[in-house]
Amino acid sequence: MELTSFDKQLLNELQGGIQFVSRPYELMAQKLGVSEQVVLERLDQLQQEGLIRKIGAFFNSDKLGYSGTLIAVKVQQQYIAQVASKINEYPEVTHNYQRSGDYALWFTLITNDAKRREHILTTVRNLPGVSALMDLYSQKKYKIDVRFQLK
Amino acid sequence: MNISETDKKIVRAMQGAFPVCSEPYKEIAAAVGISEDALLKRLEEMKQDGTLRKMGAVLRHRQVGFKANALGTWVVPRERMDEVAEIMCAHPEVTHCYDRNTLPDWPYNFYTMIHGDTEEGCRKFAEKLSQETGIKEYSLQFTRREWKKTSMKYFME
Numbered sequence: 328m329e330l331t332s333f334d335k336q337l338l339n340e341l342q343g344g345i346q347f348v349s350r351p352y353e354l355m356a357q358k359l360g361v362s363e364q365v366v367l368e369r370l371d372q373l374q375q376e377g378l379i380r381k382i383g384a385f386f387n388s389d390k391l392g393y394s395g396t397l398i399a400v401k402v403q404q405q406y407i408a409q410v411a412s413k414i415n416e417y418p419e420v421t422h423n424y425q426r427s428g429d430y431a432l433w434f435t436l437i438t439n440d441a442k443r444r445e446h447i448l449t450t451v452r453n454l455p456g457v458s459a460l461m462d463l464y465s466q467k468k469y470k471i472d473v474r475f476q477l478k
Numbered sequence: 479m480n481i482s483e484t485d486k487k488i489v490r491a492m493q494g495a496f497p498v499c500s501e502p503y504k505e506i507a508a509a510v511g512i513s514e515d516a517l518l519k520r521l522e523e524m525k526q527d528g529t530l531r532k533m534g535a536v537l538r539h540r541q542v543g544f545k546a547n548a549l550g551t552w553v554v555p556r557e558r559m560d561e562v563a564e565i566m567c568a569h570p571e572v573t574h575c576y577d578r579n580t581l582p583d584w585p586y587n588f589y590t591m592i593h594g595d596t597e598e599g600c601r602k603f604a605e606k607l608s609q610e611t612g613i614k615e616y617s618l619q620f621t622r623r624e625w626k627k628t629s630m631k632y633f634m635e
Contacts, residue, residue, distance in 0.1 A: 433549065
């Protein structure tokens with residue numbers, strides 16, 4: 328689908344943030360010089376087209392008592408799909424990517440229970456085809472705002 | 479950590495898809511069992527103290543033209559990290575920037591998610607970051623497949 332210049336303005340606004348007011352889409356519409364109805368209808372369509380991953384709230388895990396980490400898994404080529412689907416079964420795993428290096432699978436794990444976390448990591452480490460696992464935790468997050476300025 | 483039951487209810491009601499309708503917060507407030515004003519006030523506070531890090535949309539980058547991406551892993555001297563992060567974060571092509579621990583056979587301590595049109599574009603861009611910062615030791619792990627990508631659901635136990 329070809330995005331119109333209005334779509335791009337709308338998506339840029341939406342990525343910039345939704346305000347905490349009773350009618351946030353109307354506020355956005357005013358800024359873009361259209362009616363609230365136009366914004367609501369177009370957003371529905373853009374969501375159906377699959378351009379938007381999520382409209383909503385993104386919380387900071389640490390502030391909610393959870394801790395997140397990045398796990399890299401070295402796994403033999405022929406086992407990748409099997410290991411990936413096993414990892415995906417955990418609701419605590421939010422992202423899981425196959426990448427080009429020796430460590431083929433990289434997943435994020437968010438837990439609020441150290442025992443549960445250890446259990447998941449031990450289980451993954453012992454899956455067939457897995458030869459190593461790295462637990463890469465972060466102390467400082469410099470930037471985590473995914474935003475694509477559409478021109 | 480002490481999180482009130484009301485806050486947990488707010489997080490549960492807010493972490494899914496936000497309604498696209500005229501008065502979306504009214505629906506959420508009803509689900510939580512508080513007034514719309516109380517909800518708006520609490521969300522504003524959560525935004526201020528960083529509990530709510532973003533209220534808005536995230537796009538599917540492949541659908542909006544960024545077809546290639548790579549996890550850039552870098553070896554940055556600890557004392558230069560803040561300065562290097564500032565230079566790298568300033569670029570819109572860099573969407574995530576973190577420090578991380580090293581391991582005996584893993585020297586990389588700094589991570590950037592790099593987005594571009596092509597893998598070659600990502601390579602050139604990483605080289606540019608290397609020149610701008612003087613950080614020579616790095617590697618790129620290109621994304622070959624997305625096996626899972628969801629939002630965390632908190633307080634579901």
